[in-house]
Amino acid sequence: MSGPYALTVVAPIDSERRAALDAALAEIARDLDGNRLVPFGALGTTHFARFVILPPAPPWARDLLVFESNHDGEPDEYLDHLARVAGAGLDAIFGCCVGWPAGGVADVDAYGAFMRAHRRPAAAFHMGYRGYGKATVKNDLAVYEAVEAWLDEAEPDRSRLAERGAMQLRGRIARDVARRAPKLSLAAAGPSYRTLLIVLLAVPLAPVIFPTYAALALLLRGREQRDPVETVDDPPIAIEELNALHAIEDHVVQNQLTHLAIIKPGRLRRFALRFALWVVNLASRFLYNQGHLGGITSIHFARWVILDDGRLLFLSNYDGSWESYLGEFVDRAHIGLTGVWSHTTGFPRTRFMICDGATDEEAFKRWTRRRQLPTQVWYSSYPESSIDNIRNAIAVREGLRAHCGEKECRAWLTRL
Amino acid sequence: MADAAVRTHLELGDIQALVLRGHKELHWASYLFFRVADAAGARTTLRALVDERAITTAAAVILPKHGRPRARVQLALSHAGLTRLGLDEASRKSFAPEFQSGMAEPARSRRLGDRGASAPETWELGGATHALDVLVCLFAPTHHERDELAAQWIERLAPSLALELQQDATPRRGDREHFGFRDGISQPILRGDPTRDHIPEVDRIADGEFLFGYANEYGMLPAAPRTAGGVDLGRNGTYLVFRKLEQDVAGFWRYFHDAAGGVGTEAERLAAKCMGRWPSGAPLSLSPERDDPRLGADDAHNNHFMFLDDDPLGDRCPVAAHIRRANPRDAKSGDREDSIVMVRRRRIIRRGRPYGPPSAHPRPLDGDGARRGLYFIALNTNLGRQFEFVQQTWLNNPKFAGLSNDRDPVVAQDAERGAVSLPGSPFRRRLAGLPSFITVRGGEYFFLPGLKALVRLLDACAS
Numbered sequence: 001m002s003g004p005y006a007l008t009v010v011a012p013i014d015s016e017r018r019a020a021l022d023a024a025l026a027e028i029a030r031d032l033d034g035n036r037l038v039p040f041g042a043l044g045t046t047h048f049a050r051f052v053i054l055p056p057a058p059p060w061a062r063d064l065l066v067f068e069s070n071h072d073g074e075p076d077e078y079l080d081h082l083a084r085v086a087g088a089g090l091d092a093i094f095g096c097c098v099g100w101p102a103g104g105v106a107d108v109d110a111y112g113a114f115m116r117a118h119r120r121p122a123a124a125f126h127m128g129y130r131g132y133g134k135a136t137v138k139n140d141l142a143v144y145e146a147v148e149a150w151l152d153e154a155e156p157d158r159s160r161l162a163e164r165g166a167m168q169l170r171g172r173i174a175r176d177v178a179r180r181a182p183k184l185s186l187a188a189a190g191p192s193y194r195t196l197l198i199v200l201l202a203v204p205l206a207p208v209i210f211p212t213y214a215a216l217a218l219l220l221r222g223r224e225q226r227d228p229v230e231t232v233d234d235p236p237i238a239i240e241e242l243n244a245l246h247a248i249e250d251h252v253v254q255n256q257l258t259h260l261a262i263i264k265p266g267r268l269r270r271f272a273l274r275f276a277l278w279v280v281n282l283a284s285r286f287l288y289n290q291g292h293l294g295g296i297t298s299i300h301f302a303r304w305v306i307l308d309d310g311r312l313l314f315l316s317n318y319d320g321s322w323e324s325y326l327g328e329f330v331d332r333a334h335i336g337l338t339g340v341w342s343h344t345t346g347f348p349r350t351r352f353m354i355c356d357g358a359t360d361e362e363a364f365k366r367w368t369r370r371r372q373l374p375t376q377v378w379y380s381s382y383p384e385s386s387i388d389n390i391r392n393a394i395a396v397r398e399g400l401r402a403h404c405g406e407k408e409c410r411a412w413l414t415r416l
Numbered sequence: 417m418a419d420a421a422v423r424t425h426l427e428l429g430d431i432q433a434l435v436l437r438g439h440k441e442l443h444w445a446s447y448l449f450f451r452v453a454d455a456a457g458a459r460t461t462l463r464a465l466v467d468e469r470a471i472t473t474a475a476a477v478i479l480p481k482h483g484r485p486r487a488r489v490q491l492a493l494s495h496a497g498l499t500r501l502g503l504d505e506a507s508r509k510s511f512a513p514e515f516q517s518g519m520a521e522p523a524r525s526r527r528l529g530d531r532g533a534s535a536p537e538t539w540e541l542g543g544a545t546h547a548l549d550v551l552v553c554l555f556a557p558t559h560h561e562r563d564e565l566a567a568q569w570i571e572r573l574a575p576s577l578a579l580e581l582q583q584d585a586t587p588r589r590g591d592r593e594h595f596g597f598r599d600g601i602s603q604p605i606l607r608g609d610p611t612r613d614h615i616p617e618v619d620r621i622a623d624g625e626f627l628f629g630y631a632n633e634y635g636m637l638p639a640a641p642r643t644a645g646g647v648d649l650g651r652n653g654t655y656l657v658f659r660k661l662e663q664d665v666a667g668f669w670r671y672f673h674d675a676a677g678g679v680g681t682e683a684e685r686l687a688a689k690c691m692g693r694w695p696s697g698a699p700l701s702l703s704p705e706r707d708d709p710r711l712g713a714d715d716a717h718n719n720h721f722m723f724l725d726d727d728p729l730g731d732r733c734p735v736a737a738h739i740r741r742a743n744p745r746d747a748k749s750g751d752r753e754d755s756i757v758m759v760r761r762r763r764i765i766r767r768g769r770p771y772g773p774p775s776a777h778p779r780p781l782d783g784d785g786a787r788r789g790l791y792f793i794a795l796n797t798n799l800g801r802q803f804e805f806v807q808q809t810w811l812n813n814p815k816f817a818g819l820s821n822d823r824d825p826v827v828a829q830d831a832e833r834g835a836v837s838l839p840g841s842p843f844r845r846r847l848a849g850l851p852s853f854i855t856v857r858g859g860e861y862f863f864l865p866g867l868k869a870l871v872r873l874l875d876a877c878a879s
Contacts, residue, residue: 148820151843162842169842232639235509239516246523250808253815297749321527323800324809330634331758361634362798388818413843414729 003133004047006122006303007069007078008315009115011097012062013053021065021096025051025376028089032379037089040379045072045081047134048301048317051093051377052258057309065097066258068315070301072133079115083108122303123274124281124340126293128387129300129394137382137390143184143400144393144416146177151416166409174400186400209279216272217352224353227264230346230370232362237369244374249322252383254300257325258373259314261344263306272353273312273343277304280336295332298325300380300387304340312344319386326365334358346370426608426623426630428475430652430866434490434553435626435795436474436609438600438767442488442555443587444562445769447658447791448569450577451547452500457576458550459501459874465491466867473867478611487565490553491870492656492862494518497549502877506644514799515655515861520544527804529812529830534856541660541858546580548860551658553793583660585769585791591697594663594770594788595687595826595853596778598697598712602719602743604763616720618745618756621763625802626795628653629866633761638797641863643876652866654795657764657803659859660771661829662789668826668853669779675847683779686847689838690825692739695778699739704732723747724755729839736822736836741810744817762810764802767793789857799861829854 013021024037028051033041040046047070054064071078082090083105091104094114101110129137150173154161161169178186236242249255263273284293293299298319305313318325329337338357342350348364350357358364382390392415399412426436433439452458465471472488493501495516498508508516517524520536520543530536536543552569556562562584570579593599604621605612608630612620624632628640628650640650669683672690676682684707688694694703696712701721703711711718724746727733733740740747743763748755772788796802810816811824825836825847834850865873 144820148846152846152848154843155845158840158842158845164842166842232637236513236639239509239513242513243517243521243523246521246527249523250526295749295754319815320813321805321808323805327758327761327801327805331761332754359634360636361801362636362639366639384821386815386818388815389820392818392820410842414839416844 003072003131004070004127004301005072005075005078006125006301007067007071007075008120008122008303008305009065009067009094009118010054010120010305010307011065011094011099011114011118012060013065014096014098015062017096018063021053021093022376024089024092024096025053029377032377035089037092038086038377039089040381042085043071043081045078045134046379047071047137047381048254049377049379050256050258050315050375052315052373052375054260054307054311054313054373057262057307057311060309062098064307065093066313066315067093068303070127070317072135079112083111120305120307122281123277123306124284125301125303126280126284126288126299127301128292129390130285132394134381137394139185140393140397141382141385141390142181143177143186143397144389146181146184147173147396147400148416150176165406166413167406170400170409170412177400186397205282212275213279213353216268216275217354219268220272220353223264223266223269224342224350228346229349230363230367231348231360232366234363234366236366237372242369245369245372248374248378252380253386254317254319254380254382255322255325256375256378257314257316257318257322258375259316259368259371260373261312261314261341261347261371263310263312263344265310269343273306273340276336276339276343276353277306280304280340283336293333294336296325296328298328298387300382312341317380319388326368330358330361330364424608424610426474426606426610426627427652427866428478429473430868431474431627432490432653432864432866433472433474433477433488434656434767434864435654435765436606437477439477439488439555442557444556444559445585446554446562446566447583447585448552448554448566448579449541449546449548449581449583450550450552450573451580452497452549452576453578454576455500455502455877458573459878461573461576462491462501462550463871463874466871471867471870486557487561488555489565489569490864492551492553492864493873494548494551494860494862496547498863498873498877500547500549501874503873504644504876507642507649507876510641510643510649511863512639512641512655512799512861514804515863518542519657519659519859519861524804527808528856529807529828530856531830533852534829534854539856539858541581541583542860543858545858548580548862550577551656551860551862583771583791585771586773588770589774592695593790594665594772594774595668595691596665596695597691597693598695600766600768601693601697601715602739604765614716618760619719621760625761625763625797626654626765628797632797633757643872647872647876649865649869649873649876651869653869654797654864655799655803656862656864657792657794657796657799657859658862659792660789660857661792661827662787662855662857664783664851664853664855665775665788666780666783667851670781671851671853673779673781680779686838689734690737690836690847692733692737700733700737701727721745722752724752731839734836734838735817736819736825736838738811738824738826741816741824742806744810748817762802762805763796764806765795767795769793789854792859795864823850825850827854828852829856 028035049069087105094100101107105111300317302316335354339354348360591598605615606623608623622633623630642648672683672687694707696709698708698712746752746755814821822836823834835848837844
């Protein structure tokens with residue numbers, strides 16, 4: 001399996017049905033797992049998902065509804081699965097959009113046509129546990145908890161257990177966990193993702209990337225010195241808007257970010273943006289497929305989508321606080337992010353596309369907040385687990401029965 | 417500067433002394449909170465304080481040619497205070513959003529962990545309870561002088577500034593906070609501070625992290641407040657975080673006593689594991705097995721350690737320990753340089769002092785009915801990136817540095833399901849059922865202005 005996959009659906013909202021849409025989204029948000037419209041708890045292959053409403057891009061007048069899902073299984077299969085489990089919800093929600101078939105999801109062909117017409121590709125997509133399905137992640141988190149519980153119970157015996165050595169200890173834990181929780185899978189099944197092969201494919205790309213970058217940087221140099229930029233002297237986001245964003249943050253381990261920027265005019269800019277996103281996407285697949293993206297360690301799933309109306313949509317599902325996430329952007333990943341967002345309006349002053357920009361920390365954070373939108377519905381499958389926890393749980397489960405010696409088993413125990 | 421012995425680019429004569437010094441040698445302190453009763457009168461009164469040099473500057477306590485003042489006074493204003501003094505809305509909006517919203521804002525409480533018993537609805541200081549417009553911090557060498565000074569200042573500011581609340585600190589006993597640990601050891605120093613050469617390089621931080629008008633750790637000037645007309649209000653000023661943290665000292669020792677099976681030395685060892693230092697202040701990173709009072713008292717050595725090379729997994733100082741969360745040093749990420757750079761951008765200066773009587777017994781197991789704790793004071797120019805980040809992302813974060821469900825065992829005030837893992841052989845020991853030993857009793861964000869900026873601010877309030 002090479003997933004998870006990114007599904008993005010963007011549909012114009014029928015303004016006369018806006019109230020019904022707001023009501024449906026509010027109903028879902030009240031009970032994410034069990035609501036009657038889109039019961040996320042029953043969508044067994046959905047890692048993270050959201051519904052968010054975007055304001056119109058002049059001269060267009062319609063608001064846009066975006067559905068984002070990070071899911072296992074082939075995209076077409078997933079759309080069938082959605083129709084089966086959340087058909088009522090899709091009818092209620094996309095029924096408020098222009099062009100939804102009169103027969104709703106029941107009209108299988110029309111449903112498929114609508115989704116095809118409104119799906120937008122991710123220009124770049126990053127995932128924190130490539131190759132691991134939700135069932136595996138959930139299984140491994142449960143195995144981890146079972147091992148932790150075993151250790152808690154064994155606490156009074158620790159001095160006696162210490163005499164036995166780590167290998168024996170690990171063997172006993174594996175036996176006991178298997179006996180107590182027979183439904184959990186302890187099989188050492190790694191991801192099918194083949195890093196080596198892909199690295200071999202990626203290396204020849206270097207001679208393409210650097211000359212293209214150099215040419216673009218030179219061609220855009222004049223414009224980037226003249227483009228209007230936002231600085232710390234511009235007023236920050238209004239406190240009411242900021243508080244509206246704060247109100248939906250820090251409820252579970254992850255947070256969501258919906259960010260919408262306007263792409264600067266000109267074909268060269270559009271090409272440069274596509275190129276930058278292509279490089280980021282490449283880096284995410286080949287360089288940063290071990291849980292971090294250019295030094296950012298907290299992203300479960302993130303994507304950039306170029307909208308038809310010339311705007312760049314960024315959707316991210318990340319661990320921890322907004323300040324820590326944006327701080328990692330600035331402290332560690334500013335080159336990549338500047339390379340992308342320098343092609344959108346107002347971005348802090350850059351040099352050669354990738355220098356400066358996000359390193360103007362306060363200006364960059366203000367620029368980001370001003371373009372952030374409240375997310376109406378947001379679902380996380382792992383409200384109590386960080387990406388570090390998930391990757392550690394995978395390693396604990398994989399190590400439970402791996403062939404290894406005393407030293408490796410001791411190291412395995414330090415993961416707990 | 418005029419004094420040949422002291423070279424610095426900091427404008428010491430304009431900076432309030434608290435930014436550079438904690439006035440430790442003055443053992444008695446009091447925090448007076450005033451409400452603006454009459455804006456015009458209050459502006460005149462505050463202006464007179466600057467003219468009469470009543471607010472202590474860094475020059476007065478650092479430059480040797482000055483006779484050290486016996487008593488010292490610092491002054492700060494809250495957003496409510498600026499509003500009531502008459503500052504227009506457009507100018508107020510140039511202040512940090514955290515400062516504008518105030519500490520008791522609901523989403524902020526979630527971020528800071530001020531919930532349950534620590535929720536602003538229960539606060540006895542700030543929140544909806546009091547108007548904390550103006551904060552005056554007083555420092556004096558004796559109990560008597562402190563009380564006299566407080567009485568003088570209440571009279572001096574009346575009637576346009578009415579006393580809302582007086583909070584008296586108590587002297588530290590041997591530099592220790594109420595749980596019995598020496599604290600305030602690891603403290604960032606402004607790079608421009610002219611008299612702190614012995615401090616390790618890693619603790620010397622860009623001035624702009626703590627003062628507006630100077631470059632910060634990103635090499636940028638921090639976004640400073642200014643009037644709608646563009647007049648700077650920030651220079652030589654900073655934000656001051658005030659929090660009243662009640663400590664359950666008997667609860668603290670009872671918990672560790674029980675976890676240690678009633679063995680006193682083991683209780684102390686477990687508590688030290690959770691703190692990251694022994695009671696004397698000696699760090700576990702340097703003295704993992706037992707307390708070393710000589711090391712604890714030796715400021716040239718007691719803070720000279722890192723985590724990554726010697727103790728990556730926390731066998732000496734657990735990853736979840738308080739001091740490792742509050743200042744992860746080189747171990748925030750897998751990369752030393754990267755971690756140090758990141759941590760330098762999130763330091764705060766702490767100027768807290770205890771309140772309430774010290775416990776009669778050093779490790780009491782039964783409460784004596786007295787209320788005690790810490791007036792936590794922090795200084796920084798970026799509340800979101802510094803104070804709030806440390807509170808939310810390091811101290812209170814159960815996922816800190818890859819942890820699963822551990823809280824700061826000492827200061828987390830939000831430990832519904834508290835637990836902490838202490839690495840050990842053959843496997844970790846998890847202390848479960850960890851209650852909160854801290855309850856937040858109130859707090860607010862203030863702005864501690866430079867003196868010239870204070871005058872400009874008062875002018876802006878009047879126009």
